[in-house]
Amino acid sequence: MPSTCRCQLRVSVAGKYCAETAAGGTNCTAKLLLIHVGPVAAVGPASRLPSVREWERLVEVRAQEAEARMNQLLADVRADGADASCIVVDGAPAEALATAAEVSEADLLVVGTHGLGAAKHFLLGSVAERVVRLATCNVLVTREGADETVAPRRILLATDFSAHAEIALRVAIEFAGQGGTVDIVHFWNLSPLVSSLIGSETEGSVIGALGEEMQSDVVERGAKLLSAHQRQGITLSFEAIRGKASIGIVQRQKNSEQPYDLVVTGSHGRRGIRRFFLGSVAETVVRNATCSALVVHQRPKAD
Numbered sequence: 001m002p003s004t005c006r007c008q009l010r011v012s013v014a015g016k017y018c019a020e021t022a023a024g025g026t027n028c029t030a031k032l033l034l035i036h037v038g039p040v041a042a043v044g045p046a047s048r049l050p051s052v053r054e055w056e057r058l059v060e061v062r063a064q065e066a067e068a069r070m071n072q073l074l075a076d077v078r079a080d081g082a083d084a085s086c087i088v089v090d091g092a093p094a095e096a097l098a099t100a101a102e103v104s105e106a107d108l109l110v111v112g113t114h115g116l117g118a119a120k121h122f123l124l125g126s127v128a129e130r131v132v133r134l135a136t137c138n139v140l141v142t143r144e145g146a147d148e149t150v151a152p153r154r155i156l157l158a159t160d161f162s163a164h165a166e167i168a169l170r171v172a173i174e175f176a177g178q179g180g181t182v183d184i185v186h187f188w189n190l191s192p193l194v195s196s197l198i199g200s201e202t203e204g205s206v207i208g209a210l211g212e213e214m215q216s217d218v219v220e221r222g223a224k225l226l227s228a229h230q231r232q233g234i235t236l237s238f239e240a241i242r243g244k245a246s247i248g249i250v251q252r253q254k255n256s257e258q259p260y261d262l263v264v265t266g267s268h269g270r271r272g273i274r275r276f277f278l279g280s281v282a283e284t285v286v287r288n289a290t291c292s293a294l295v296v297h298q299r300p301k302a303d
Contacts, residue, residue: 032077033104034086036070037096038062063088094130101137110140113286129286132267132295138171141286141293151175152261152292155182158249158281159266161221168266168296169229175262175294178233183260184225185252186238187245188218215240246284253289264294 050058070086077084089096101109113128132139157172159165172182190210222238230236241248253260265282285293 030082030108032082032084033100033106034070034074034077034084035097035100036066036086036088037093037100038066038088038090093127094134097127097131098134098136101135106137108138108140109135110142112142126287129283132282132286136297138297139295141295143290143292151177151180153180154258154260155180155262155264156249156253156256156260157182157184157264158245158285159184159186159225160245161186161225162266164266164296166225168264169225171294171296172262172264173229173231173234173236175264176234181235181237184222184236184238185241185249186218186222187241187243187248188214189242189244190214211242215242246281249281250284250288253291260291262292262294263289264296267295267297
């Protein structure tokens with residue numbers, strides 16, 4: 001998390017709670033850019049559309065109000081020791097936030113989610129989800145109610161052993177910091193094609209043997225992953241679970257006896273129209289996890 005990062009970061013944040021989360025404590029070494037996105041003026045009833053002069057005045061008043069609130073937030077964040085600045089921009093929230101983060105060359109974009117009900121979510125969509133799809137940098141989606149004064153200490157990470165997942169693991173370790181814990185989980189399953197190729201008389205025993213072999217292989221790969229990323233002062237664990245990752249990762253987070261502070265998942269860095277389809281695991285985590293979620297997009301910068 002920015003409050004525990006050891007390198008200089010540029011962090012774009014949206015909203016008071018997000019700013020508090022990004023700033024964390026006085027040990028923050030990140031450069032924070034606080035962003036408020038309009039539209040700064042809303043159109044009234046169709047029967048009473050404003051004149052051009054009234055519209056310009058309304059825009060000016062709303063912009064001044066937004067700027068005043070942002071300046072107050074900026075003062076609060078700076079009082080916590082953060083190196084921060086702020087901007088007010090007009091536009092569609094998700095698109096404007098993603099653009100601002102890219103223009104400012106942010107390493108991390110922090111956004112909040114209001115936990116919309118199922119009906120509203122279906123009709124309106126989630127700004128946080130759209131930001132995660134559109135942003136080219138890493139995105140931290142915060143949940144109201146979490147303790148924003150401390151860095152995440154228990155982190156859950158889903159891995160598929162890909163290069164993108166390994167980058168996500170490195171980021172998760174940085175977020176955890178000294179004394180933190182990162183639990184790595186890989187979900188696996190046999191292809192439905194396996195059952196169709198095996199006769200019914202031997203299906204149970206053959207599938208059982210294949211499952212044991214796959215479980216053993218995943219555990220071995222997990223052990224190598226742990227060995228490659230062990231760091232003093234950080235606890236890493238690995239578990240192989242048979243099941244669907246997009247469902248299992250959220251269930252694991254919600255059902256854990258010791259609550260997680262953060263769920264981390266990687267993205268495959270798609271571009272163009274494919275950016276609008278995150279992938280089932282990242283999308284499910286952002287939408288359904290009850291703790292904060294981090295979607296890792298970018299590759300670490302070269303040393």
